[in-house]
Amino acid sequence: xxxIPLRIAPVNDVASTDIPxxxxxxxxxxxxxxxxGGAVISVAGVDLIELRLNVLLASVDALDRxxxxxxxx
Amino acid sequence: xxxxxxxxDADRSASPDLVxxxxxxxxxxxxxxxxxxxxxxxxxxxxxxITLRIHSASPSLPSRFGQLFSDEDALARAxxxxxxxxxxxxxxxxxxxxxSATLRWRDRRSSGASAPAxxxxxxxxxxxxxxxxxxAEQVVARFIEQLPCERAFARHRSCPRDGVAAIVALLVTRDxxxxxxxxxxxxxxxxxxVTATVHGPxxxxxxxx
Numbered sequence: 001x002x003x004i005p006l007r008i009a010p011v012n013d014v015a016s017t018d019i020p021x022x023x024x025x026x027x028x029x030x031x032x033x034x035x036x037g038g039a040v041i042s043v044a045g046v047d048l049i050e051l052r053l054n055v056l057l058a059s060v061d062a063l064d065r066x067x068x069x070x071x072x073x
Numbered sequence: 074x075x076x077x078x079x080x081x082d083a084d085r086s087a088s089p090d091l092v093x094x095x096x097x098x099x100x101x102x103x104x105x106x107x108x109x110x111x112x113x114x115x116x117x118x119x120x121x122x123i124t125l126r127i128h129s130a131s132p133s134l135p136s137r138f139g140q141l142f143s144d145e146d147a148l149a150r151a152x153x154x155x156x157x158x159x160x161x162x163x164x165x166x167x168x169x170x171x172x173s174a175t176l177r178w179r180d181r182r183s184s185g186a187s188a189p190a191x192x193x194x195x196x197x198x199x200x201x202x203x204x205x206x207x208x209a210e211q212v213v214a215r216f217i218e219q220l221p222c223e224r225a226f227a228r229h230r231s232c233p234r235d236g237v238a239a240i241v242a243l244l245v246t247r248d249x250x251x252x253x254x255x256x257x258x259x260x261x262x263x264x265x266x267v268t269a270t271v272h273g274p275x276x277x278x279x280x281x282x
Binding site (some may be wrong): 017019021023024025026027028029030032033034035041 | 074077101113114117118120121124134135136137139140142151152154155159162173175194210233234240246272275278279281282
């Protein structure tokens with residue numbers, strides 16, 4: 001993490017507010033391109049509980065799907 | 074990281090708050106940060122807004138939230154490893170946008186968060202969930218059938234959370250957005266089982282992997 005911080009610039013985008021947070025969480029944490037980098041999320045306060053719960057639910061859902069799609073022996 | 078674009082489009086999508094890391098065919102747009110991104114509502118909505126802005130400027134594959142690279146070299150290496158598949162992804166998605174339709178049960182009672190008191194209760198609740206999932210799949214099949222789009226451009230998740238039958242992502246051209254919105258809303262009005270809410274146009278999160 002040595003080089004990027006030297007180029008920090010303010011983020012100007014106004015956050016969208018018309019989409020419910022739960023829908024945004026579903027989309028942003030479960031979908032989208034994933035490269036080989038580390039997915040590191042820092043969570044604090046109340047968000048910690050809500051986010052951890054959502055991540056857990058997503059994982060269970062994914063496992064459930066894999067289980068259903070697994071061919072019978 | 075915020076999104077992937079074609080190298081040729083990088084300058085059009087770039088802005089002073091974004092770092093551009095290129096390979097021959099694709100480029101990653103990222104925000105510099107001193108620490109791991111905090112998953113607050115504000116950060117999530119900001120990521121959403123930035124990916125939307127990038128996709129408005131040129132075709133892109135939005136990044137999942139929270140992908141952190143130690144520096145630009147690390148990002149460049151990861152980008153290089155997946156360059157070909159990312160280029161193909163950009164070619165197939167093109168300038169299309171995603172519409173997200175949330176189908177909510179009209180008659181859904183909350184399942185509650187309490188743990189089952191017995192094995193029988195557990196099995197009953199599991200059977201009820203499976204029945205609900207099958208019912209949701211039938212609703213989604215009818216929903217997609219009446220839309221003027223190819224099945225390949227629709228992806229869905231059944232019963233993602235309490236009260237929601239399915240979230241269906243549709244990949245459409247910008248010209249098709251209003252027509253598709255009308256079809257989705259019309260389905261919700263006619264259905265006795267679900268209501269339908271549309272969000273978008275959005276970057277193609279569900280079609281980028």
